[in-house]
Amino acid sequence: MGWLGPEEWTAVALSLRVSFWAMLLSLPLGIFTAYALARWTFPGKQIVNGIVHLPLILPPVVTGYLLLLTFGTRGPVGSLLERIGITLAFHWTGAALAAGIMAFPLMVRAIRLSIEAVDPRLEQAAATLGASGPWVFLTVTLPMILPGILAGAILAFAKAMGEFGATITFVSNIPGQTRTIPSAIYAFLQVPGGEGAALRLVAVSVAVAMAALLVSETVSARVARRVAGA
Amino acid sequence: MLQVRLHHRQGAFTLDVDFDAPAGITVLFGRSGSGKTSIVNAVAGLLRPDTGRIVVDDVVLLDTETGVHLPPHRRQLGYVFQEGRLFPHLTVRQNLMYGRFFAPRGAPREDPARIIEMLGIGPLLGRRPGLLSGGEKQRVAIGRALLAAPRLILADEPLAALDEARKAEILPYFERLRDEVSVPILYVSHAAGEVARLATTVVALDDGRITRQGPAAEVLADPMVLPAGVRAAGAVIVARVVRHHDDGITELDAGGVPIYLPRVDQAPGQPIRLRIAAQEVLLAREAPQGLSALNVIPGVIDRVRSGDGPGALVSLQTPAGVVLARVTRRSVDTLGLAEGVSCHAIVKSVAIAPEDVGAGGR
Numbered sequence: 001m002g003w004l005g006p007e008e009w010t011a012v013a014l015s016l017r018v019s020f021w022a023m024l025l026s027l028p029l030g031i032f033t034a035y036a037l038a039r040w041t042f043p044g045k046q047i048v049n050g051i052v053h054l055p056l057i058l059p060p061v062v063t064g065y066l067l068l069l070t071f072g073t074r075g076p077v078g079s080l081l082e083r084i085g086i087t088l089a090f091h092w093t094g095a096a097l098a099a100g101i102m103a104f105p106l107m108v109r110a111i112r113l114s115i116e117a118v119d120p121r122l123e124q125a126a127a128t129l130g131a132s133g134p135w136v137f138l139t140v141t142l143p144m145i146l147p148g149i150l151a152g153a154i155l156a157f158a159k160a161m162g163e164f165g166a167t168i169t170f171v172s173n174i175p176g177q178t179r180t181i182p183s184a185i186y187a188f189l190q191v192p193g194g195e196g197a198a199l200r201l202v203a204v205s206v207a208v209a210m211a212a213l214l215v216s217e218t219v220s221a222r223v224a225r226r227v228a229g230a
Numbered sequence: 231m232l233q234v235r236l237h238h239r240q241g242a243f244t245l246d247v248d249f250d251a252p253a254g255i256t257v258l259f260g261r262s263g264s265g266k267t268s269i270v271n272a273v274a275g276l277l278r279p280d281t282g283r284i285v286v287d288d289v290v291l292l293d294t295e296t297g298v299h300l301p302p303h304r305r306q307l308g309y310v311f312q313e314g315r316l317f318p319h320l321t322v323r324q325n326l327m328y329g330r331f332f333a334p335r336g337a338p339r340e341d342p343a344r345i346i347e348m349l350g351i352g353p354l355l356g357r358r359p360g361l362l363s364g365g366e367k368q369r370v371a372i373g374r375a376l377l378a379a380p381r382l383i384l385a386d387e388p389l390a391a392l393d394e395a396r397k398a399e400i401l402p403y404f405e406r407l408r409d410e411v412s413v414p415i416l417y418v419s420h421a422a423g424e425v426a427r428l429a430t431t432v433v434a435l436d437d438g439r440i441t442r443q444g445p446a447a448e449v450l451a452d453p454m455v456l457p458a459g460v461r462a463a464g465a466v467i468v469a470r471v472v473r474h475h476d477d478g479i480t481e482l483d484a485g486g487v488p489i490y491l492p493r494v495d496q497a498p499g500q501p502i503r504l505r506i507a508a509q510e511v512l513l514a515r516e517a518p519q520g521l522s523a524l525n526v527i528p529g530v531i532d533r534v535r536s537g538d539g540p541g542a543l544v545s546l547q548t549p550a551g552v553v554l555a556r557v558t559r560r561s562v563d564t565l566g567l568a569e570g571v572s573c574h575a576i577v578k579s580v581a582i583a584p585e586d587v588g589a590g591g592r
Contacts, residue, residue: 125315127302128274129378130332135303139328143319 004204008197010176011184012204018092018180019160022100023153026107030152034111035137039120055166056105064169067098071170094171095178099160107156114148115141147220154216158209181205232256232286232382232414236272238279245269245279245438254430255408255415257446264435266418270384273416274309275302286381286414306337308375308413310385314367316359322370323355329378337379340411348410349373349403365396372403376411383407383415389424397424398585404428405589426450426466426505427588450505451545451552463543464507465554468590471498479524479579484550490524490579494587501590508543510581511555514574515565525577527553531569534562542567546575 004012036042037049055063071078071088078088088094118141126136164182171178173187185201188194232251238244245265249256258266271277273284275291278299284292286307291300308329316325326342333339346352349369359367368388375383385404389397401424407415408428419425425432429446442449447466469484471494482489482502489504496502518526529548536542542562546553553575557567567573 119315121311121313121315122317124276124302125309125311126317126328128276128305128307128309128384129329129374130303130306131328132301132303135332140317140319 004200005197007175008184008201008204011179011181011201014092014095014176014178015161015180016208018095018099019157021093021096022103022160023107023157025096026100026104026156027149027153030104030107030156031111031149034108034115034152035141037108038112038115052108053105055102060102060163060165061169063102064098064166067094067101067166067170071097088171090171090174090178092171092177095167095180096160098166098170099163099180100156102163102166103156103159106159107152110152110155111145111148114145114151117148118144147223150220150223151216154212158212161205161208161212232273232284232416234269234273234282234284236269236279236282236284238268238272238277238282240268243438247433247435247438247440249433249440249443251414251416251433252431253412253414255404255417255428256431256433257425257429258416258418258433258435259420259425259429260435261420263437265438266420266435267386269435270309270386270416270418273382274307274384275300275305289381303332306333306379306381308378308380308383310368310371310375310383310388312387312390314359314364314371314391316362316367316370316374318359320358321355322351322357322359322362325359325370326351326355326373326377329374329380333379339379340376342377345373345376348406363396364392365399368392368396368400369403372400372407376407380413383411383413385415385417387418387420389419389421394585401427401585401588409589422450422464423505423583423586426464426586427503447551451554463554463556464505464509464586465545465552466503466505467551467553469502469504469550470590471496471500471502473498484527485548487527487548487550488525489527489550491582491587492579492584496589503588503590504582505586506553506577506582507586508554508556510577511553512576513544513546513555513557513561513565513567514576515571517574518576521576523576523578525575525579527575527577528572529553529575530572531567533569534567536562546573548575 033052069075071094073079073082073089081088088097123136123140126140131139162182167178167180168183173179173183179187181201181204185198188198235248237246245268247269258269260266268277272279281294282292290298291305292298317328349372351369351373354362354366354370389400392400405428408430417428432443432446432449433440434442434449442452447468450466467484469482469489472481472483474480474493478493480491480494482491494502527548527550529546531544532547533545534542536559540558541556542559544555544557544567546555555575
């Protein structure tokens with residue numbers, strides 16, 4: 001990557017790291033939330049559904065500010081985490097949290113759709129054959145929703161790569177710590193002669209997004225073929 | 231042995247049944263909406279009835295009085311669904327072995343090789359269900375249920391989604407199941423032919439209640455239990471193959487009465503069950519002469535039922551068992567057919583539908 005300057009390269013590496021962890025850590029919770037919303041009835045389901053979707057609707061700056069209030073060093077959750085040695089504010093882990101929360105609704109939607117497409121009668125059949133609830137999920141539901149999980153994960157990754165508003169509000173724009181690709185592009189555009197660097201980062205963004213899409217299409221087509229029984 | 235006692239209300243529908251299912255196939259028989267599937271689902275644990283008690287071989291699956299309600303996965307049953315419900319992401323082999331993986335260590339296990347051989351699914355093992363025909367899917371579904379080491383097999387209209395040719399392909403497998411596997415089978419059907427071929431015991435249902443229950447030949451001899459009414463009436467006769475004649479006719483013996491059928495694929499000495507549709511039976515007071523029909527069964531009339539229409543249903547006690555004949559009320563009057571009168575039932579060999587002839591057994 002000789003054509004990327006050290007500062008640009010740092011932004012790319014940071015973005016990949018932030019997005020990867022944002023995707024990976026939100027995946028179990030995403031699958032659980034999607035399953036609960038698709039299959040269970042419980043009081044307050046609509047409220048949970050609303051909270052999950054809120055980051056999609058709210059201005060990202062608002063989400064970022066709410067994160068700062070909650071997870072900042074003086075925030076109720078942030079101060080607790082600080083005591084056990086986890087710092088989020090103005091730290092790359094905070095960027096991952098912001099990206100994960102902003103991408104969460106997209107991930108849950110994709111997984112929820114695939115769970116709703118699974119015929120519950122297959123799960124019943126598995127139960128009559130002796131599989132308990134967790135086994136039914138592991139051996140029937142999970143393999144069948146794999147394409148949806150992949151799609152949701154990659155969508156979340158791509159969204160995390162592009163997250164700007166909540167990130168810059170919550171963790172600011174610190175080079176090497178919280179300056180992800182979008183923040184870096186913004187910063188380069190603020191200084192004279194930064195257009196070249198900005199353009200190179202734009203190219204990287206487009207390439208990463210395209211690659212993510214292609215990988216997801218290929219993998220989920222293969223998985224879908226296997227699930228469909230061909 | 232399965233014992234079922236259930237009471238369940240669902241909207242305006244009330245299910246209220248009490249029956250035993252001994253070894254062999256017990257058919258729950260009745261029109262759609264009579265509660266057959268609800269009963270099977272309650273036995274499987276997929277439906278929780280208001281009150282009831284279900285026991286299989288001394289194991290209590292459900293007892294609302296003592297609060298026992300085993301979840302489906304702890305009931306150790308094999309359920310063959312109408313639509314197969316094979317797992318699309320697993321191969322046929324993995325589908326077959328699915329239940330076996332969860333079966334308790336001590337459970338009596340069927341030998342997979344024997345079941346695969348019996349169902350003729352050896353060549354399919356590496357495939358996925360998406361590429362199987364309807365008949366093949368249903369055979370795999372039967373194998374999957376059997377290999378789960380079940381205490382009881384449930385089958386909810388397993389042939390209903392298949393065309394006639396595929397039905398004819400699967401029916402013999404259920405006959406073999408009845409005759410070769412020791413677990414009781416609870417089988418839901420609304421097709422008279424299927425019941426006649428498979429049932430050891432029949433539980434006839436109407437609107438959530440049992441109208442008749444008992445050994446198959448006994449219950450089916452009563453035309454009133456049939457969901458389609460007298461039009462579908464027909465008696466079941468158990469016979470034994472005597473010999474195959476050179477002209478393509480198979481000779482059977484039913485309680486000393488010879489019965490001739492177009493070639494049947496069973497070896498001499500083997501038991502056969504056949505259903506003689508009441509529509510196809512003629513009655514004569516005298517032993518007929520110069521007749522092309524090969525089967526003449528002598529007997530004594532034990533009941534004549536007339537409805538509002540022009541038809542009447544005559545049941546005849548014969549050495550071969552009960553034979554039903556559907557004739558007109560006019561014939562009943564002219565021939566003087568009444569209880570205690572002896573007469574002859576005449577059946578053309580070719581009038582006995584091939585799908586109404588099957589292996590005998592219990």
